[in-house]
Amino acid sequence: MTPVITVDGMTIRFGSFTAVQDVSFQVGKGELFGFLGPNGSGKTTIIKALCGLLTPTEGTGTILGMDIRKHAADIRRHVGYMSQKFGLYEDLTVAENLTFYAGVYGIKGTQAEQRTKELLALTGMEPYLDRRVGALSGGWKQRLSLSCAIIHSPQVLFLDEPTAGIDPVARRSLWDLFFQLSGEGVTFFVTTHYMDEAERCGRVGYIYLSKLAAIGTVAELQQLPEANPKGTVRVQIEARDASMELTRLRSMKGVREATIFGRSIHALVEQDDLEAIRQQLNGASVETIVPSLEDVFVTLTYEIMKERR
Numbered sequence: 345m346t347p348v349i350t351v352d353g354m355t356i357r358f359g360s361f362t363a364v365q366d367v368s369f370q371v372g373k374g375e376l377f378g379f380l381g382p383n384g385s386g387k388t389t390i391i392k393a394l395c396g397l398l399t400p401t402e403g404t405g406t407i408l409g410m411d412i413r414k415h416a417a418d419i420r421r422h423v424g425y426m427s428q429k430f431g432l433y434e435d436l437t438v439a440e441n442l443t444f445y446a447g448v449y450g451i452k453g454t455q456a457e458q459r460t461k462e463l464l465a466l467t468g469m470e471p472y473l474d475r476r477v478g479a480l481s482g483g484w485k486q487r488l489s490l491s492c493a494i495i496h497s498p499q500v501l502f503l504d505e506p507t508a509g510i511d512p513v514a515r516r517s518l519w520d521l522f523f524q525l526s527g528e529g530v531t532f533f534v535t536t537h538y539m540d541e542a543e544r545c546g547r548v549g550y551i552y553l554s555k556l557a558a559i560g561t562v563a564e565l566q567q568l569p570e571a572n573p574k575g576t577v578r579v580q581i582e583a584r585d586a587s588m589e590l591t592r593l594r595s596m597k598g599v600r601e602a603t604i605f606g607r608s609i610h611a612l613v614e615q616d617d618l619e620a621i622r623q624q625l626n627g628a629s630v631e632t633i634v635p636s637l638e639d640v641f642v643t644l645t646y647e648i649m650k651e652r653r
């Protein structure tokens with residue numbers, strides 16, 4: 345893997361509060377890397393440090409071989425950053441926003457026209473060129489945000505919850521754009537709270553309480569010993585009334601975790617109690633499964649909380 349993003353022993357403190365603690369990882373060229381973690385776990389803070397918007401207290405990182413401590417200005421020219429609250433100008437039209445952001449990156453004249461054409465072809469925004477941004481739907485706003493964030497053709501793209509609050513169809517078409525760009529060699533660092541989006545990423549990192557708790561492909565995370573505690577088994581229960589069974593299940597001996605998953609229940613139970621639990625479930629089907637990504641993160645979170653108690 346040719347590393348495009350490296351983070352090495354990064355710690356970031358705000359006064360006495362530690363927002364990021366001793367985090368290290370690498371992301372390879374053209375990778376679509378997903379970064380997950382609860383609110384306030386430090387995701388945006390790491391992105392800001394990598395984009396040269398704040399300096400880590402300890403440790404360091406590189407983007408395309410450039411040290412984030414020494415080459416912040418150069419790094420900003422080579423990366424794109426798009427957040428949920430990307431700075432679009434609502435009173436300006438789509439075309440005017442694109443022209444503005446081209447200007448920010450010093451792209452002018454025929455070069456700006458050419459790049460705008462490419463982006464319109466990529467995002468399908470042509471019919472909306474003269475529309476005021478304030479009148480666009482959330483999905484189109486995010487397409488425009490993406491266009492503005494990549495107007496300078498960055499090789500690395502940081503997307504901070506790029507699809508929060510937009511509908512599933514718009515989300516999917518935005519992800520199609522990410523895949524297309526990633527296929528062209530752009531490296532993606534994407535934060536999301538959506539598990540289906542995490543599952544689309546080549547690799548995923550999970551940050552919890554300021555520390556990197558896990559990193560790997562979805563399949564690797566599903567096999568983590570911490571997500572499959574010794575002596576337990578993960579089961580899917582198909583019950584006629586899942587919500588009623590859930591309440592009963594949670595009170596049974598040997599049930600560590602239980603939650604509704606679609607129309608069934610996912611539970612983590614003690615191996616030794618499985619048979620007794622099965623008998624109390626009145627003939628509901630109980631099948632052993634590998635954990636879903638959500639199961640992995642929930643179990644990791646519980647295990648870390650247990651360790652810290």
Ligand SMILES: Nc1ncnc2c1ncn2[C@@H]1O[C@H](COP(=O)(O)OP(=O)(O)OP(=O)(O)O)[C@@H](O)[C@H]1O
Nearest residue numbers: 358361362363381382383384385386387388389390
């Ligand atoms: N400039 C700052 N000064 C003080 N505390 C800060 C500052 N920036 C972030 N924090 C704190 O650092 C922690 C991590 O914040 P961060 O925004 O990185 O979380 P996050 O994982 O991106 O959360 P979310 O999923 O809600 O976006 C939070 O507790 C936040 O309040």
